[in-house]
Amino acid sequence: xxxxxxxxxxxxxxxxxxxxxxxxxxxxxxxxxxxxxxxxxxxxxxxxxxxxxxxxxxxxxxxxxxxxxxxxxxxxxxxxxxxxxxxxxxxxxxxxxxxxxxxxxxxxxxxxxxxxxxxxxxxxxxxxxxxxxxxxxxxxxxxxxxxxxxxxxxxxxxxxxxxxxxxxxxxxxxxxxxxxxxxxxxxxxxxxxxxxxx
Numbered sequence: 484x485x486x487x488x489x490x491x492x493x494x495x496x497x498x499x500x501x502x503x504x505x506x507x508x509x510x511x512x513x514x515x516x517x518x519x520x521x522x523x524x525x526x527x528x529x530x531x532x533x534x535x536x537x538x539x540x541x542x543x544x545x546x547x548x549x550x551x552x553x554x555x556x557x558x559x560x561x562x563x564x565x566x567x568x569x570x571x572x573x574x575x576x577x578x579x580x581x582x583x584x585x586x587x588x589x590x591x592x593x594x595x596x597x598x599x600x601x602x603x604x605x606x607x608x609x610x611x612x613x614x615x616x617x618x619x620x621x622x623x624x625x626x627x628x629x630x631x632x633x634x635x636x637x638x639x640x641x642x643x644x645x646x647x648x649x650x651x652x653x654x655x656x657x658x659x660x661x662x663x664x665x666x667x668x669x670x671x672x673x674x675x676x677x678x679x680x681x
Contacts, residue, residue: 490606492675494642495565497587502568502577504593511601511648511661515592516569518665522592522672523567575624578632585638591626594648594661601649602660604668609634609641644668 503519505512566586570577574591581589597605597615607615613627630641646665649658657665 487604487606488671488675491644491671494588494590495675498566498585500566500568500581500584500586500589502570502574502581502589502591504570504572504574504591506572507655508653510650510652510654510656511594511646511658512651513655514594514646514648514657514661514665516571517657518592518668519567519569521665521669574629578629582633582636582639585636587639589630589633589639589641591629591641591643591645593626593643593645594651595626595643595645597645597647599647600660601647601658602664603647604664605643605645605647607643607645612641612643 501519501522502515503517504515507513507516566581566584568577568581578589595605595616597603599605609627609630612630616626626643630643633639633641646661649660656662
């Protein structure tokens with residue numbers, strides 16, 4: 484069975500959309516939004532001097548806009564396109580657009596309850612999401628329904644990269660366990676991004 488690194492390497496091929504979900508006012512529920520924000524910042528920062536493609540997208544290569552008060556950014560890693568959407572608690576405002584654009588992979592970033600230790604990570608496909616999360620969630624529409632909607636175009640595959648939250652109490656900070664997982668995932672994503680650009 485492939486490990487998380489190998490799975491993410493495969494998912495980062497082609498045209499990819501990362502969608503950060505959650506409410507940053509409720510502790511670990513903000514994980515998906517925080518990860519999307521920091522991943523976007525990491526990929527767009529000049530980490531590899533001498534390699535212009537490792538920096539942010541140029542005006543010709545990408546775009547940035549704001550819909551419903553949330554941020555959408557996209558950039559290129561050579562022939563690979565990664566779009567980051569900060570959807571917060573209203574992913575339904577964006578999933579239709581993502582489906583229309585026929586990304587190869589849509590990866591929801593979210594805090595999800597799956598019975599693991601706080602900070603544990605799970606990567607699920609759309610069928611697994613539908614089975615585990617058929618109900619309405621903190622972002623109104625369940626992950627399973629969002630995944631099926633995104634895949635309705637027949638070309639995109641939806642996934643969730645989720646973390647087990649420790650606390651959903653009011654407050655803007657992630658718990659130490661979830662913050663540590665976020666940092667590990669950023670490091671992993673940075674390494675994969677650099678490999679994609681090589």
